[in-house]
Amino acid sequence: QKEVEQNSGPLSVPEGAIASLNCTYSDRGSQSFFWYRQYSGKSPELIMFIYSNGDKEDGRFTAQLNKASQYVSLLIRDSQPSDSATYLCAVTGYSTLTFGKGTMLLVSP
Amino acid sequence: DTGVSQDPRHKITKRGQNVTFRCDPISEHNRLYWYRQTLGQGPEFLTYFQNEAQLEKSRLLSDRFSAERPKGSFSTLEIQRTEQGDSAMYLCASSLVLSNTGELFFGEGSRLTVL
Numbered sequence: 001q002k003e004v005e006q007n008s009g010p011l012s013v014p015e016g017a018i019a020s021l022n023c024t025y026s027d028r029g030s031q032s033f034f035w036y037r038q039y040s041g042k043s044p045e046l047i048m049f050i051y052s053n054g055d056k057e058d059g060r061f062t063a064q065l066n067k068a069s070q071y072v073s074l075l076i077r078d079s080q081p082s083d084s085a086t087y088l089c090a091v092t093g094y095s096t097l098t099f100g101k102g103t104m105l106l107v108s109p
Numbered sequence: 110d111t112g113v114s115q116d117p118r119h120k121i122t123k124r125g126q127n128v129t130f131r132c133d134p135i136s137e138h139n140r141l142y143w144y145r146q147t148l149g150q151g152p153e154f155l156t157y158f159q160n161e162a163q164l165e166k167s168r169l170l171s172d173r174f175s176a177e178r179p180k181g182s183f184s185t186l187e188i189q190r191t192e193q194g195d196s197a198m199y200l201c202a203s204s205l206v207l208s209n210t211g212e213l214f215f216g217e218g219s220r221l222t223v224l
Contacts, residue, residue, distance in 0.1 A: 004151075006151075032211045034211070042217070043216060043217050044215050045215070046212045046213075049211065049212065090151075095157065096154050097154070097211075098154065099151035099152045100151050101149065101151045102150075102151050
C-alpha cells in the first residue's frame with residue numbers, strides 16, 4: 001500500500017517569504033514525484049515534477065528530492081497571495097499516481 | 110476547448126438512486142483515470158484505462174461502482190444504489206502512456222451529493 005504523507009497545515013507565510021512544503025512517501029519503488037496545486041473548488045494542476053535526486057528549479061518554484069530519505073519538498077520563493085491554495089504531493093511507480101492529503105498554504109498580504 | 114471535460118458538473122440524488130458520470134479525455138491521450146476526492150483529502154485512485162482496457166481497479170471501487178471506456182475514447186463511471194458516503198468530487202484525468210512527464214490532466218470534476 002503506497003502512502004504519501006503531508007502536513008495538512010495550514011502553513012501561513014507573509015507575502016514575499018519562502019514557503020516550504022514537505023512530503024514523505026513509503027514506496028521505495030516510486031520513480032516520479034509531482035507537485036500539484038489545487039485552488040478551492042477547482043481541479044489539481046501540475047506545478048512541477050522531479051525524477052532525480054537533488055534540486056529542480058522552475059521560476060519561483062524549486063522541487064527537492066531525496067530518495068534515500070524518501071522525502072520530496074517544494075519551495076516557493078517570493079510567495080504571493082495568489083499562491084494560496086492546497087499543494088498536493090503525488091508519487092508514481094509505473095502507472096498510477098498516489099496523492100497525499102495536501103498542505104494548505106495561506107499567503108497573507 | 111481541448112481539455113478534459115466532465116459531465117454533469119454537479120449531481121444531487123437521493124440515497125438508493127443510480128448515477129452516471131461521463132468523461133471526455135484529451136483526444137490523443139490513451140490513458141484515462143478516475144479519482145475520488147472528499148473535503149480535506151487528496152484525490153484517491155479508483156481505476157484507470159489504457160485505450161479500452163481497464164487495467165487496474167482500487168479496492169475502494171466496490172461492486173456498486175462500474176466504469177467503462179467502450180471505444181477507447183470517452184468513459185463513464187456509474188454508481189448504483191448510491192449511499193451518503195459516496196458524496197464526493199469525482200475527478201477524471203487523462204495522460205499519454207509515453208509522456209515524458211507522467212503528467213495527469215484533470216477535468217473540473219463531477220460533484221456528487223447524496224441526500
